[in-house]
Amino acid sequence: MATLAVEDVLRVNGSRRFAAALAAASPFASLADALLAARRIWLNEVDVNGWLEAFAAHPAIGTTSPSVSKWSKEEQSAAISTATDSTAQELAEWNARYRDKFGFVFMICASGRTAPEVLAELKRRYANRPIVELEGAAQEELKITELRLAKLFSSEAAAPTTSAEGHISQPDKAAGSSNRTRPPITTHVLDTALGSPASGIEVHLEMWKAVSSPPSFENKDFNGWTMLGSSITNNDGRSGQLMDIVDNVAPGFYRISFNTSKYAPSGFFPYVSIIFEIKKSQTTEHFHVPLLHSPFSFTTYRGS
Template sequence: MATRGQLSVDDVLRVNGSRRFAAALAAASPFASLADARLAARRIWLNEVDVNGWLEAFAAHPAIGTTSSSVSKWCKEEQSAALSTATDSTAQELAEWNARYREKFGFVFMICASGRTAPEVLAELKRRYENRPIVELEGAAQEELKITELRLAKLFASEAVAPPPVVGGPIQSEKAAGSSNRTRPPITTHVLDVARGSPASGIEVHLEMWKDASAPPSFNNQDFNGWATVGSSVTNNDGRSGQLMDIVDRVAPGFYRISFNTSKYAPSGFFPYVSIIFEIKKNQTTEHFHVPLLHSPFSFTTYRGS
């Protein structure tokens, strides 16, 4: 069992099924913070793990929509939105497309399903089925990395992995994920189409956190590799995003970036995507942050809501 930021190979295998990845990340520990662990995980996954390691990690996942008793607790949590929104016909169609996907590409369909409904997952499966194998392999590896980063957060939020205290570092949850007194995640969003006067559905949303607490992002420091994925989702018919992070009592302080893929929603608009950067200070970790987007083809605005 891991303690004080020290990870064992077995700890990491709960996060990512690649043995090469697990050995390398365990060897790189202990980590002073979750951000440090995520940074190391990204470096190892993208630069040190080969295709065979990627495929080994993919093989550790059940097909999306699987309800077998052998499915891990974390898998069930990540697929909860998809499972709860799947009708009998959608579940059948998912099973059929999962089989077609595996036959074409040779591995299970990989998607970071946290907060995504069954129709959203099915639509993404059908879209990516058209990819060339090399493109899809790289896409699947990026989805595996998103899942890895989310599970690292769960691992660090549990009592098993408590990183050593760092002055100015992130505050970890005092409780295990899922035991929070909150009823929703600390960071939420929705999108309103102000040109139509209606919610904007089907917009991809990504939430990220700046990795380096000692060097915050600035106008002159816009390192695109400095951000770690926290979660992603797609807005529903009410314009609201699915869950972008775990429900915890205290959110880690730092800089966050929430990005919206507006190009698919409004392809003729001026902004291909919108990114909003905001800061959660150390005295705000128990507060709620609702960061909505009010969008039109040629303008956008935001505010901190409740």
């Protein structure tokens, strides 16, 4: 059982109303229980002022000042590492235009997203009406909240320790340092019809949040997945970073989805989803789950 203090939750989400409500709803027997409570509170109990307070706790995307938190740096690492001088300048200009129009910082769950991806999404959403964009930003904040809650629970193989005061305490590694050199879950796509890497395919990585009710043929709850990250395959067919680099990946069910419709619009499969399970005994291992794709067939395997 994990009891969250308000200060724990404020690291996850900057809304004081959200933090107080989630802390009051604890203790939680599992990450899944905490995620379900967080979603309910954020969408049903936090008002617009609470949303805006949470938005204000985030730096503008691409910010690299020392005041930016370690979690924000981790989440923006792919964007920052792929930003050229011109892209960084354009991001800053569009961030300013966005704030002038909507009155709050551009919210996006940036984990695994490159600078060009983020910039393209910023430009696309800039055309939204304010009420539409406010709701979209709240959904992005929820994705970030879910990611950060997972970080609180993932330290020491998803077994948080409890302090004398009763709230979760995390070792320094939970803040971002790791003995790994790449994320625990990676993928690439090979076009078997051409015998070459498949570039330009959008990839999503998700985790099943309802641990007590695993995904199955009978379970049709399609809302049970939590987004961990997304990317687009490069010229070598490899995706960017889809999740944070941590020593111990949380056990559970994961899904990697590939948007093959844009890559092969005349193919038979509009998209491909691969679901796999990481067991408690495997949390320190690496999981490379590639897709071998052609217009009318696909296969996969667990690689290294």
